[in-house]
Amino acid sequence: MSDQLSEEEEAKVLFFNYHEFSETYYADIDNPAIPREHDESEALIITHFPNVYTPQNTQLYKETRIVRIPRRFEESVQYPNFSELLPGLEPAAIINDNSSKNDDIPLPNKFIARGVYDNDQIFGTTSTSPLSLYFTPEQFRDIVHGINILLKEEYQVFSWWNILDIILTILTLNLWIWLSDKLHVRVPMHIKKLDLHIKQLNESQLLASQRVRIMHPSRAAYLSLDFEIPKPVA
DSSP states (O other), X not given: OOSSOOHHHHHHOOOOOTTOEEEOEEEETTSTTOEEEOOGGGOEEEOOBOOTTSOTTSXXXXXXXXXXXXXXXXXXXXXXXXXXXXXXXXXXXXXOSSOOOOTTSOOOOSOOOOEEEXXXXXXXXXXXXXXXXXXXXXXXXXXXXXXXXXXXXXTOTTOHHHHHHHHHHHHTTTHHHHHHHHTTOOSOHHHHHHHHHHHHHHHSHHHHTTTOEEOOGGGGTTSEEEEEEEOOOO
């Protein structure tokens, strides 16, 4: 059997945010104290998660949540590449919240709270996450696209830095590894560029004024690009 997908099979493969999941047992937003079972068509879509980047006994943990942006492996398996679609706009996103797939009817692009689950956290019934409260699709695309470009540079196996590093290591009989570590020069410039770029994004007016922060993807083992956001409120 061929490992290659046929054109018909490829046409059926639609991208979605594989970090999200659904939950039918929750409390309605207008009756948050009484959880109950709901139909599958009314399931909450869990699109934000506890802040694993800070201790649970801190105020920051209580006041923030994490939205995970998935990798797109069909774009490249050679280097990390994250989805540039604002969650809820993926081809296979769940859009059952007063929305329609009819091209003549615009889909809602804002997070709407529908239920309470997971220690009084609020969620909607679509794939649209609270990130939609802070970014337009264009702003989000520009942010992630810039990070993707630098990640592609970072993972260049045959970059000028790697070649020079190998040559110096051979010529110095491995002394270069010890010396460069002592001098803190073994980190290539393009990796430093990614660190600086994320720092600048977090300090920008767009993110800082809204108390949104991007976590360096290395902290999530490059499996997701995580955004720290204020805890959603009804």
